[in-house]
Amino acid sequence: GSRGPEKEIPFAKPNSTTRVLAVASGKGGVGKSSITVNLAAAMAASGLKVGLIDADIYGHSVPRMLGVTDRPTKVEDMIMPPVAHDIKVISVGMFKAGNSPVIWRGPMLDRALYQFLTDVYWGDLDVLLLDLPPGTGDIAISVAQRIPTAEILVVTTPQLAAAEVAERAGSIAAQTHQHIVGVIENMAWLPCPHCDERIAVFGEGGGQAVADALGRTLGYEVPLLGQVPIDMRLRAGGDEGKPVVLSDPDAPVSAELRRIAAGL
Numbered sequence: 001g002s003r004g005p006e007k008e009i010p011f012a013k014p015n016s017t018t019r020v021l022a023v024a025s026g027k028g029g030v031g032k033s034s035i036t037v038n039l040a041a042a043m044a045a046s047g048l049k050v051g052l053i054d055a056d057i058y059g060h061s062v063p064r065m066l067g068v069t070d071r072p073t074k075v076e077d078m079i080m081p082p083v084a085h086d087i088k089v090i091s092v093g094m095f096k097a098g099n100s101p102v103i104w105r106g107p108m109l110d111r112a113l114y115q116f117l118t119d120v121y122w123g124d125l126d127v128l129l130l131d132l133p134p135g136t137g138d139i140a141i142s143v144a145q146r147i148p149t150a151e152i153l154v155v156t157t158p159q160l161a162a163a164e165v166a167e168r169a170g171s172i173a174a175q176t177h178q179h180i181v182g183v184i185e186n187m188a189w190l191p192c193p194h195c196d197e198r199i200a201v202f203g204e205g206g207g208q209a210v211a212d213a214l215g216r217t218l219g220y221e222v223p224l225l226g227q228v229p230i231d232m233r234l235r236a237g238g239d240e241g242k243p244v245v246l247s248d249p250d251a252p253v254s255a256e257l258r259r260i261a262a263g264l
């Protein structure tokens, strides 16, 4: 049978008041999901209405990081997203049977994204964050086509090798004409536990290098929005399902994440 006409994506309407921020990275393991959940939590704590789509098909670690164990429920033909720390959350992981690996092909992924955008009951959101898979995959193109007004945040580590791949992920935005809000450098340093020194575990300069390179490609200034230190409390917060900005709001890592969130 025919599926009928496509539903409109509310966030893509010209009069939409929801800001869509897609978080991208060149490769996995740079802390993209950790940064995304903490920005979401900081924004929700500041009173904004926040939604989060975990579109990272390989990682989909967002539910665990937010302590979400509930599954979405169906009310009539809408999907009700679970809520954690005042954030409405939907993840590709919520739609798999058990822990079986799923091979997501481009069209399936696009379909899933479209469903998340049209069939999930988001209500009035101020911000919708999207945790993208690492790299320059199909989903980035899908997002650009489905929500042309979506803005991009790029997460990288300070390593110059990582910076190069992050830059490639970001430069997709030049082709899709999406706005890059800025770059966040994660794991920027490890505070020495015995002195005031910062240990450059993953090198230095990657965040600024990505920001400069993207700025040259795009023809406007792409700012380095912040530098998030390595902190065990951030990792522990993710493992325990309570983002560090909520579990340890006074830690320097939380202050930096809140500052970045407030400046977005």
Ligand code: ADP
Pocket: 025, 027, 028, 029, 030, 031, 032, 033, 034, 035, 059, 061, 186, 187, 228, 229, 230, 231, 232, 234, 235, 236, 238, 239
């Ligand atoms: P990605 O989404 O880029 O694959 P994750 O957010 O899953 O990366 O982070 C990878 C691992 O590194 C996780 O175990 C996370 O807790 C840890 N991690 C990320 N950022 C930091 C940080 N600033 N300090 C300490 N651990 C971090």
